[in-house]
Amino acid sequence: KRPPASILFIFGGSGDLNYRKLTPALYNLFLDEWMPEKFAIAGIGRSAYSNEEYHGHLLDGITKFSRRKDEQNEHWGDFSQHVSYLQMDGDDAAAYHKITDLVKEKEAEWGQHPNVIFYLAVAPQLVPSIATKLGALNLCSDVHCTRIVVEKPFGHDLKSAHELNALLSGMFKEEQIFRIDHYLGKETVQNILALRFANALFEPLWNRNYIDHIQITAAESVGLEGRGGYFENSGALRDMVQNHILQILCMVAMEAPVSFDANEIRNKKVDVLHAIRRIAPDKVHEHAVRGQYSSGTKKGENVVGYREEKGVNPESAIDTFAAAKFYIDNWRWQGVPIYVRTGKYLNQKATHITLQFKSPPHNAFPSEAEDVWHSNKLTISIQPEMDISLSFQVKRPGQTMTLDPVNMTFSYDDASKDHAPEAYETLLLDVMEGDATLFMRGDQVEAAWKVIMPILENWESNKPTDFPNYAPESWGPDAADQLIAREGHAWINTP
Numbered sequence: 001k002r003p004p005a006s007i008l009f010i011f012g013g014s015g016d017l018n019y020r021k022l023t024p025a026l027y028n029l030f031l032d033e034w035m036p037e038k039f040a041i042a043g044i045g046r047s048a049y050s051n052e053e054y055h056g057h058l059l060d061g062i063t064k065f066s067r068r069k070d071e072q073n074e075h076w077g078d079f080s081q082h083v084s085y086l087q088m089d090g091d092d093a094a095a096y097h098k099i100t101d102l103v104k105e106k107e108a109e110w111g112q113h114p115n116v117i118f119y120l121a122v123a124p125q126l127v128p129s130i131a132t133k134l135g136a137l138n139l140c141s142d143v144h145c146t147r148i149v150v151e152k153p154f155g156h157d158l159k160s161a162h163e164l165n166a167l168l169s170g171m172f173k174e175e176q177i178f179r180i181d182h183y184l185g186k187e188t189v190q191n192i193l194a195l196r197f198a199n200a201l202f203e204p205l206w207n208r209n210y211i212d213h214i215q216i217t218a219a220e221s222v223g224l225e226g227r228g229g230y231f232e233n234s235g236a237l238r239d240m241v242q243n244h245i246l247q248i249l250c251m252v253a254m255e256a257p258v259s260f261d262a263n264e265i266r267n268k269k270v271d272v273l274h275a276i277r278r279i280a281p282d283k284v285h286e287h288a289v290r291g292q293y294s295s296g297t298k299k300g301e302n303v304v305g306y307r308e309e310k311g312v313n314p315e316s317a318i319d320t321f322a323a324a325k326f327y328i329d330n331w332r333w334q335g336v337p338i339y340v341r342t343g344k345y346l347n348q349k350a351t352h353i354t355l356q357f358k359s360p361p362h363n364a365f366p367s368e369a370e371d372v373w374h375s376n377k378l379t380i381s382i383q384p385e386m387d388i389s390l391s392f393q394v395k396r397p398g399q400t401m402t403l404d405p406v407n408m409t410f411s412y413d414d415a416s417k418d419h420a421p422e423a424y425e426t427l428l429l430d431v432m433e434g435d436a437t438l439f440m441r442g443d444q445v446e447a448a449w450k451v452i453m454p455i456l457e458n459w460e461s462n463k464p465t466d467f468p469n470y471a472p473e474s475w476g477p478d479a480a481d482q483l484i485a486r487e488g489h490a491w492i493n494t495p
């Protein structure tokens, strides 16, 4: 069923996110017949574009980034009729009548009041000012139809996230606010819920009695991609751990929901964040490791170190790699370490979760078996591989009792990979449908900040002495290996 009539206003309409992700996602929804029967999209920006020029710019983005490419020329004309450009300065309150005018025009044309969605794809410092001006429009008191979508980063720390929540909630009801974390829209991340709660097989093992430890890796092979200015105010811990990785952790560790109601799922997830043990300020070095890449080579090409990147302070103390060890203090997870890591310019792009099971309680096999003794692992690969793999031991055929580890793998095959919607497609559709299940509630965002604040504060007050400390194409600093080796574990790089 298609969503109801909707108008989307995209602030940052001439920006990168819209060019690479939002318009391609909306276009794919259109091709897959998921867009409402009646819809309009207005890109808002300060640059001067005629509608025609704007369409040309967006089509260029679609050619480069759209999941579905083959049909673009055929349907682009139909789609682009729904798209217009509003040149306005988000800081200029007097210009906001352009928004109400367009809504009135569409209302008259369609004979119905549509959903009005404001997508803030702008730099975080612009969010309060735009949101305040939107809040002053009568439109925003319509709790059922008017929604605001806020991109990450949501705040810069706990205090600023709290202030932003307070500001937004002064103008919008919580059900109108859609805080986006695009990892939650990824098919393979949503599939964690299906794997865990649509099967009776795994859940009995999914706890401290059977699981030795959990690893979450979100490795990136790209470097800064020209985002020096942004990254200098962020760093890997803020950019990836506070949001994407902690959200994945919540999906893996949450209790079973009673229903798929948005608040039910979000309550169960936020319980995990509340249960994560606070890292004591003097123990941060035992729980977290930071890294920054040096110059080196990447696929045979020379690349500059982080401190030489454009827009970066030559003595920057910003982390381009972060690893941490967390414990969840609850009945299910007591004592199970959860290791997470992420970084730029790592050896490969790979996001995966591994649940390492405990060894069998007794090894009755001949001593030769010791060398090949592996404990079971369940690996959920999020991207670019999209599979779930269970490793276990079998007897190698032959006259000796020799063991071999083998994998049983479910893979989204190539065909369904093509059909798997991009994260932004799923999330934009959810916004139009008013389904907030895959979005972050205000308290979740703050709870996630609380988890990382001790690390952030420690890192900010103690400048690193060893930066840069890892080379491009490596798996990060040695200290990250030591972090996990202290409990006898090792990172699984390629599951």
Ligand code: BG6
Pocket (backbone or CB within 6 Å): 152, 220, 239
């Ligand atoms: C974004 C971060 O949220 O996620 C980027 O700001 C990062 O730094 C990106 O590269 C990774 O997203 P994906 O979907 O490519 O894994």
